[in-house]
Structure formats: C-alpha cells, structure tokens
Amino acid sequence: MTRWFIAILFAIATGGISASNMSGQSTPARPPVIDVHVHSTNTSPQDALERMKALNIRYLFVSSLKADLPIWATALAPTQFTAALVLPCDGGRAPITGRPCWDGGADLPDLMWLRGELQAGRIKALGEMSPQYEGMSPADRKLDPYWELAEEFDVPVGVHMGPGPPGAAYESSPVPFKSPKFSMAASDPMLLEEVLLRHKRLRLVVMHAGWPRLESMLALLYAHPNVYVDLAALQAPYMVPRPAYNRFVQSLVENGFGKRMMFGSDFPNLVEPGIDAIMGAGFLNAEQKADILCNNAARFLRLKADTCVP
C-alpha cells in the first residue's frame, strides 16, 4: 500500500461518526450540544463556527450588541443561532468590555428601534439582561417595557443572576470597563418572581442558575414552570471549585429540575471544559446529560425536533 492510500484510509476512518485512534480503539462521538450562553464580545462568528464543528454544537444563543448583529447574521445561518440583545448598558456601554450596546449613551435601548428589530427578526431574544451590573433589581419598573416586548413577541429572555468578574464593583477588578454599582443583592433569583407574576407569558432563563443562591433558585423553579436555568461559567474552577460545582448541579437535578437546566459556556475557553464537566459527572445518567447538553435547550428555544439527534 502506498503512503497516500493509507492517508486516505485514515482520513475516511477519522471522518466518520466515531473516530479511531492509532491503537484501533474507537472513541465515542461527541454528544450534541446547544450553547445558550455565547457573547459576541468575546469571540468571532468564525471561531464560533469552528467550535460548533469541532465540538458537535448544533445551535447558539448569542448575546449581542447592535454593531455585532449584522456580522453574525452574515456568517451564521438562521438555523444555527438566536441573536439576542444585551441590556441594560451603563451609559450605553456593555458590561466588561465597555463597547457601545446601541447608538447613543442611554442605559436602555430605544423601544421603537427594538420593536422594529424584533419585527424584522434581526433580534430574536433579549439577553444577557444584566441589571445587576448597574445595581438594579430585575423587578425595577424601568425594565417593564422590555419584559412586555418579550411577551408580545414571544421571545426568550436570558437574565444574568449571580457571579460577575472578581471584585466587580472595585477599581481593581481585572476587566477594562468597571461596574462600580455591581450588586450581589440584585442577583437573588427570587427578585424575578415579581417580574414573572407581572408578565406570566415570559420564557425566562436564569443565567448562571443564580449561583450561589441554590435555595432561592429552587423556589423560583418550583413555582414558575416556564423558568429554565443555564450553567454558564460555573464550570470554571477559578470561579466555582469543582466539588462545589458538582454539588450545585446535583442539587438542581435531585430537586427535580433536570429537564430545565441548560448548557452554557460564557467564554470560548469554557466550552469544552463545560461539556466535559457534564459528561464526567458521575451523578448524572445518560439521559440527564443529554437533556442538559441539548434537549432542554431545544425545547426552551422551540427548535426543530431533530436538533439534538446524535
């Protein structure tokens, strides 16, 4: 056999559903994944597409700024992602990066503009909503028109609840754009109950599952069946040490919410470790892993039934 023939055989073998390593043992194919927590501000559509291919990621929920919307819409097919708008923004600038969220320096987007974008389908969700970065409760009346729009257009909404950058309120915080009013008190999932009672048709995902407020998160999930959570960023051991991550995830499952937990990355370097954390969790069975990695998000985002077929 010539060298090129062997090379072709190898390419065919490794390109199939399950790859073979050099010793001939087959390694299982990567499970289907939906990543509900991607930011346009820390990755490019090209890199996101690469990761989708490499890690069998079927769909993304992309929290975006106005300027990033057309770039992602050009690079990705509508069947590959939901474009969401980040809000509110302190002086019109996004948390962490300080990039402009929309035109002008208002904390909230112009309602007429947003309605037009929702109508045109250029924005299909709201998120990551992070009033916590401005020390604002999600139940603040200023946000009411946005919850109303989400209900009217029947679009999903993601709300940041929980961890921010280390020492987020301080000048010493390692991110370029500081959030001097960042407040953990504004990240209690129970603050969302007032919002849900006023807006009963909301399709809400509590991002970061309200970590570390497990009890409050469980209470909200119990009483409000249209609430989901994502586990984004919690897989970073420098934020949540792995034993604590495992206990947190296990508690959500043991309390009966395994069908409402979704995978999220938040940062490009946390995609693969996050998938591995779920896949390696000894306390989850195969069905629970598949639900968290893909099936639950497909239901929440109302995607086609075959989105998560292995």
Ligand SMILES: [Zn+2]
């Ligand atoms: Zn967040």
